[in-house]
Amino acid sequence: MARYHIETYGCTSNRGESREIERRLRDAGHYRVDGADEADVAILNTCTVVEKTERNMLRRAEELSEETADLFITGCMALAQGEEFRAADVDGQVLHWDEVPEAVTNGECPTTTPDAEPILDGVVGILPIARGCMSDCSYCITKQATGKIDSPPIEENVEKARALIHAGAKEIRITGQDTGVYGWDEGDRKLHRLLSEICEIEGDFRVRVGMANPKGVHGIREELAEVFAENEELYDFLHAPVQSGSNDVLGDMRRQHQVDEYVEVVETFDDALDYWTLSTDFIVGFPTETDRDHAQSMALLRETRPEKINVTRFSKRPGTDAAEMKGLGGTVKKERSKEMSEAKREIVREAYADMVGEVREDCLVVEQGTADSVKCRDSAYRQVIVQNASEYGLEPGDFVDLEVTAHETMYAFGEPV
Template structure:
């Protein structure tokens, strides 16, 4: 669990985005500290109103870079003028607001609050289907907080999902430390059954997004799971499959319960089953035993599978974990490897969104965005922003078609038809 420091500049919308970031970080077990010096990561939510503001943002970013271990820059200037920070050689991750919480996790499992009670946030229903995991990753402190997997029954989770939909949820987010091992504590692999029953037994207009599932748990049910995705339009064609490294040697040192071949076999299964889907994955760069060749293998795997949503995290030691006892790599090495992978990420993700321009997509409006905009998701959970939403009568929960008109690195813009 990480210590974080967040600074917010600009308008009310930015402050709202920071509140959402902080809420997600707290839900994942992270906690705030006073000042960047005491933080594992500093988050700067930027503004870009006038030239003077831009100069102030660059100055403060340089200060934060020197004061904290890792720096994440988000907000309006980061998204509209991210090259300004790169031109100043500021060593930071430039991320969309939505991607900040996952980037803070250091590759660890998410840590929700006590129990597995669902939460309704606007039109988004969050349903933790289980607590705990079966992994024993050498770098992860979350296992100390969550313990072994504990799965409520399929019937219980279906009822919780139904209650969320009846309460107004149009998007159900299925979450857990590792959704792929749901039911394993009872000797069953129940994730495909749960998703199938949610889609077939609950009345209403809603979409379902499956949360993080480790490759070790998914591999044995990959065919059945891909078939469930293909049969149900309610499921976003999206899967978060954290690989963490392209090197089997590093994966062994991390004590991950998969090797690269298992990961790629899952990706191949979904490629063969679904025409249009999004792969999300995570990479940890700079693990203490990672060599230059190991890093090159991660880059090669990245290029091979071309994930469209990627969390790139520099390794940092967590107290009490076995990996914390290893002699770490130098900060410069980690920065260089992180920079190379982040640049590749921007290239691949930008290509994915650029390919959408000129196409028509059906989307669901999920959350209000900056200014008078609406964040929407298409069938593969790609983000499409609709501007002047109130003028067009668009509200969260609505489903409609858009013409994709342009794109930024991690999202596209669309005009309702």
């Protein structure tokens, strides 16, 4: 688990985004400390109202980068003028606020506490389906807190999902350290069966499957892809963190999969689904990563072209085997991270650009956005923002057909049709 320090500047919207970042970090088992010098990571949520504010943000970013191991910069100035931080040679990653929680985790699994129960947050229901995982990654400290996978029966999870839907949930988020190994402790891979039964619950809702490591998915990839294809309640979205394009590095990480297994998962979903979102993670600068290894990761990124990508610079976690390895220099990690992040932006921007002019049917309004806007998700869990939402009478929980009219790097804009 990571100790984090967060600073927020600017408007109510920024403060709301910081609260959401913190909520997700707490859900993942991380905890807040006062002061960047005590933290593993620092988060700077920036404002860009006037030139003086911009100078203050740059200065504070420089200070924080010197006080902590990793700095993540988000907010208005980061997104509108990210090049200013790069020009000032600030040693930090510029991210959309929605990417910050996963970047902070350093590729680790989320942590589910022993007493984790479903919660309803607005129209979003959070459903932890199991605790623990089957992995023993050399860089991950989460395993020390969670242990091996412990999978409740399908019937128990279905009843929890039904209760969330009856309570008003329109989106069920399936969570766990590794959803793909649900049932492994009983010798029965059954994520696909659980999803199929949840989709049979009466009501209008959507289901998003949380992180599933490639090894767990690989063994049930055809069954899982078939369930996705047959059930419109499921977002056609898969988060399968590959972490590296090099089998040598994956071995040193003690990841259970190899690159070809990840590619086979992607190909299976490509065959089954016409329109879907692949999400993956890369850890850049693992201690044993060579230039050749990094090149292989870049090649895999461009080959599979995931539409959502989390790029994290490796940092040591106390008590893990990887913490004992001789690390790469900060400059090397920074350069590799920059190269991959630039490729990421190109790929994701292209994916959203391809949506412009299309009509996405039955998008779910998930939550309020900034000012008079709402955030919607289409069938592949891609984010579409509707501005002037009150003019259309849109509220969280509504389903709406949207014509995509424009895009930014990480999301699109749409209007009801």
